[in-house]
Amino acid sequence: MDFLRPTSLDEALAIKAQRPDAVPIAGGTDVMVELNFDHRRPEALLDLTRIGELAEWSTLDGTVTLGAGVPYARVIDELGDALPGLAMAARTVGSPQIRNRGTVGGNLGAASPAGDTHPVLLATGARVEVASVRGRRFIAAEDFYTGVKRNALEPDELITAVRLPAATGGEQFAKIGTRNAMVIAVCSFAIVLREGHVGAAIGSAAPTPRRVGEAERFLLDELPWDAPAPLADSLKRRFGDLVASAATPIDDVRGSAAYRTHALSVLARRTLTWAWDGYRGSVLQCA
Amino acid sequence: MRLNVTVNGERRQADDVWEGESLLYVLRERLGLPGSKNACEQGECGSCTVYLDDVPVCSCLVAAGQAEGREVRTVEGLAEGDALDPVQQSFVDAGAVQCGFCTPGLVVAAHDLLNRVPEPSDEEIREALAGNLCRCTGYEKILDAVRLAAGAR
Ligand SMILES: Cc1cc2nc3c(=O)[nH]c(=O)nc-3n(C[C@H](O)[C@H](O)[C@H](O)COP(=O)(O)OP(=O)(O)OC[C@H]3O[C@@H](n4cnc5c(N)ncnc54)[C@H](O)[C@@H]3O)c2cc1C
Ligand code: FES
Ligand code: FES
Numbered sequence: 001m002d003f004l005r006p007t008s009l010d011e012a013l014a015i016k017a018q019r020p021d022a023v024p025i026a027g028g029t030d031v032m033v034e035l036n037f038d039h040r041r042p043e044a045l046l047d048l049t050r051i052g053e054l055a056e057w058s059t060l061d062g063t064v065t066l067g068a069g070v071p072y073a074r075v076i077d078e079l080g081d082a083l084p085g086l087a088m089a090a091r092t093v094g095s096p097q098i099r100n101r102g103t104v105g106g107n108l109g110a111a112s113p114a115g116d117t118h119p120v121l122l123a124t125g126a127r128v129e130v131a132s133v134r135g136r137r138f139i140a141a142e143d144f145y146t147g148v149k150r151n152a153l154e155p156d157e158l159i160t161a162v163r164l165p166a167a168t169g170g171e172q173f174a175k176i177g178t179r180n181a182m183v184i185a186v187c188s189f190a191i192v193l194r195e196g197h198v199g200a201a202i203g204s205a206a207p208t209p210r211r212v213g214e215a216e217r218f219l220l221d222e223l224p225w226d227a228p229a230p231l232a233d234s235l236k237r238r239f240g241d242l243v244a245s246a247a248t249p250i251d252d253v254r255g256s257a258a259y260r261t262h263a264l265s266v267l268a269r270r271t272l273t274w275a276w277d278g279y280r281g282s283v284l285q286c287a
Numbered sequence: 288m289r290l291n292v293t294v295n296g297e298r299r300q301a302d303d304v305w306e307g308e309s310l311l312y313v314l315r316e317r318l319g320l321p322g323s324k325n326a327c328e329q330g331e332c333g334s335c336t337v338y339l340d341d342v343p344v345c346s347c348l349v350a351a352g353q354a355e356g357r358e359v360r361t362v363e364g365l366a367e368g369d370a371l372d373p374v375q376q377s378f379v380d381a382g383a384v385q386c387g388f389c390t391p392g393l394v395v396a397a398h399d400l401l402n403r404v405p406e407p408s409d410e411e412i413r414e415a416l417a418g419n420l421c422r423c424t425g426y427e428k429i430l431d432a433v434r435l436a437a438g439a440r
Pocket of ligand 2: 324325326327328329330331332333334335336345346347348
């Protein structure tokens, strides 16, 4: 096995072009488990932790560009205000040790249907920035997840960043698990409300994380945007039902399909209430 | 491959390191530092927790080559000579050690917490130790130990 240690993005992309079989390793919290248990024996590891460009974030015109290699702990500490939904999801990942290493780029690379950042990236309308020696391109989050643990990356490409709008309304993420730490989501849900935009997405409830379009359109039409008052229970229930009906979960050790579907409708109702409160707060502040 | 890494303030070198092995393996099997424990090799138990450039991580999930040129501090590096670190002493005094397998990781995690938050609330202690499993104590004595260490520092 070769251990390749580029110190710049250009160098990394040149290596990836020559060695498309090289497996990128960022925080290693997915890759090392596979190596330790002999589930994977790549010809080469491509260490991304020495590439400064990947470990930075910046904000321009209300859009945050978050480097693929920024660990969750920093998302929580540094981006809680700009990206509250993503920070909430980051807080639920693994444990302090895992959050000190694990990255959004790695979550995207692994593309697990249960990955916690995915519903938030989908709901905010994030774009995944990927690069190769051929150039740079952006993939909308909803086009990124192509199957169970599959993504739209070409073999010579690396994920360099995600671009997502800084929050202006309400954002929420919630996840079901057996304890408050170290759980893979039984199911998860993210919602983003801002003027003229409703984003909502489910995790761990279908072969890929996915947006729930019908439920989004329902809210866009029905929410009292002009006079933001507390929401009627009937509206919340209908939203929960629409979210649940978009799920195609399976039975597995973490939960049954029926439980997941039910839990999603509950998460959807609750997070809608909180996100709407957040949106109303932001409107009142502006007024 | 050859690996150069500073461990507990000393520059160390390991040869014939396999590219896919973990920092935990290097510490235990190549550098003679068996303090960090291997209980799961998948990030779940925290018994392998070490500082990597001052950040607590599961050493079983760090590829050896990722530690090249970096600084590692293990449980062996917390005491000053014969004087235990207050966190270590508190684990002894509070009776927070039974089989001891989880202890090195918990000591490092608690040490980091108290560096960041000198007077943590119980919630903060629980949160900081959420990545460390103990099969013996039921955690109460461990919480006592961290409270004791916070008072002693
Ligand atoms: C104990 C434990 C608990 C966990 N809990 C959670 C949890 O609660 N929620 C959750 O979502 N996940 C969880 N995970 C999974 C993991 O921590 C996350 O998926 C994390 O985001 C992976 O990031 P990483 O930087 O460690 O990725 P790595 O392990 O370094 O990489 C993961 C995958 O992405 C690829 N990759 C990494 N970076 C790039 C890049 N820039 N470009 C292209 N490909 C790339 C790698 O080749 C690999 O296939 C847990 C893992 C462990 C061990
Ligand atoms: S051995 Fe590393 S977390 Fe269990
Ligand atoms: S004392 Fe035995 S595992 Fe904690």
